[in-house]
Amino acid sequence: MIAGSGFSVLRPPTTSGGTSRTARFSGFISKSANLGSYNRKMGGRKAVCACTAPSANVQSDGSYGTKSNDPSIAARFGVLCEPEDDSDVLIECRDVYKSFGEKHILKGVSFKIRYGEAVGVIGPSGTGKSTILKIMAGLLAPDKGEVLVRGRKRSGLISDEEISGLRIGLVSITWKVGFVMLGFCTLSYNIYKLFQVFQSAALFDSLTVRENVGFLLYENSRMSEEQISELVTDTLAAVGLKGVEDRLPSELSGGMKKRVALARSIIFDTTKESIEPEVLLYDEPTAGLDPIASTVVEDLIRSVHTNGEEDASRKPGKITSYVVVTHQHSTIRRAVDRLLFLHEGKVVWQGMTNEFTTSTNPIVQQFASGSLDGPIKY
Numbered sequence: 001m002i003a004g005s006g007f008s009v010l011r012p013p014t015t016s017g018g019t020s021r022t023a024r025f026s027g028f029i030s031k032s033a034n035l036g037s038y039n040r041k042m043g044g045r046k047a048v049c050a051c052t053a054p055s056a057n058v059q060s061d062g063s064y065g066t067k068s069n070d071p072s073i074a075a076r077f078g079v080l081c082e083p084e085d086d087s088d089v090l091i092e093c094r095d096v097y098k099s100f101g102e103k104h105i106l107k108g109v110s111f112k113i114r115y116g117e118a119v120g121v122i123g124p125s126g127t128g129k130s131t132i133l134k135i136m137a138g139l140l141a142p143d144k145g146e147v148l149v150r151g152r153k154r155s156g157l158i159s160d161e162e163i164s165g166l167r168i169g170l171v172s173i174t175w176k177v178g179f180v181m182l183g184f185c186t187l188s189y190n191i192y193k194l195f196q197v198f199q200s201a202a203l204f205d206s207l208t209v210r211e212n213v214g215f216l217l218y219e220n221s222r223m224s225e226e227q228i229s230e231l232v233t234d235t236l237a238a239v240g241l242k243g244v245e246d247r248l249p250s251e252l253s254g255g256m257k258k259r260v261a262l263a264r265s266i267i268f269d270t271t272k273e274s275i276e277p278e279v280l281l282y283d284e285p286t287a288g289l290d291p292i293a294s295t296v297v298e299d300l301i302r303s304v305h306t307n308g309e310e311d312a313s314r315k316p317g318k319i320t321s322y323v324v325v326t327h328q329h330s331t332i333r334r335a336v337d338r339l340l341f342l343h344e345g346k347v348v349w350q351g352m353t354n355e356f357t358t359s360t361n362p363i364v365q366q367f368a369s370g371s372l373d374g375p376i377k378y
């Protein structure tokens, strides 16, 4: 069983057995995305956007109330400008609508996630933050509007074989069910199956921590079992866990499970020559954690981000961009640079994190202060 879900999974034989990986983790075979053209286009450089959208109230058509595309003005007034060049846009949601029955959740959501960005999605409960994350990950299809992955329209879900070149991972840690859910995908059908299993909950409770963390490598790499085991140990150490490889998830605390999920999201095939750009989507990674554990997770999220330095496991960071859905002020301050505020089905404000508490937008002011008075009604 997957903890917190109704799925049954066969417990694989021990890793030292002669059983094939495919037999052990049957069905979860992924296909690496081809990033050659993208890497060539970027010339091997990291294209961190120097300009992002200004702190702005977003109009009903998705445009900004205030905007400066003149870098000199931006520099003078400390206002960041919206880049005109979209060559570094990895994921774009364009006028996305989504309803569940009579509930109209997303009503024209538009934004771009660029190469190198760390973006937070905030807003009142039930406003559709997790929904937009699932749409970006390809787990849900929009009713209307488009999701573009590196400029190419995604016509279905993540089964689209022709869209490749970007790995999109979803780390959703649902503390309400007391467990950890993780999905990690390339845009391929088999990985979609993986998502289908993972989206309902959690780590496989019948697999050890080692098997959970090394799951995709056992199935989808040429690494030896010894290499994987060593890498799992290193990666667990990088998230502050030691000596837990042989434990089952039920033997871990909630915070440890979150770290195991994070370890699984950052582990990658070290024998591969090219490093694929990857976007990680985190769904409330610090919900339910104490302040210190939150800081640990926030710093880990930062540390796996590509920043030209080594990541948490002492390897070059490989997460090109990430998006975090959160309610936690500490996570907003510590783990992201830019914010999108979702309210009543739209992005109503976006700005840099340091502008969050100084914004004059009444919706943002109310949310930042937690006041009962204001435009947001409960």
Ligand SMILES: Nc1ncnc2c1ncn2[C@@H]1O[C@H](COP(=O)(O)OP(=O)(O)OP(=O)(O)O)[C@@H](O)[C@H]1O
Residues within 6 Å of the ligand: 100, 103, 105, 123, 124, 125, 126, 127, 128, 129, 130, 131, 132
């Ligand atoms: N598969 C679904 N079927 C029906 N309703 C759904 C489904 N998924 C989400 N919803 C509803 O859509 C609304 C938005 O849900 P979502 O989880 O995206 O909100 P959220 O902003 O992430 O909320 P929170 O901050 O409380 O986690 C909620 O009312 C939820 O009940």
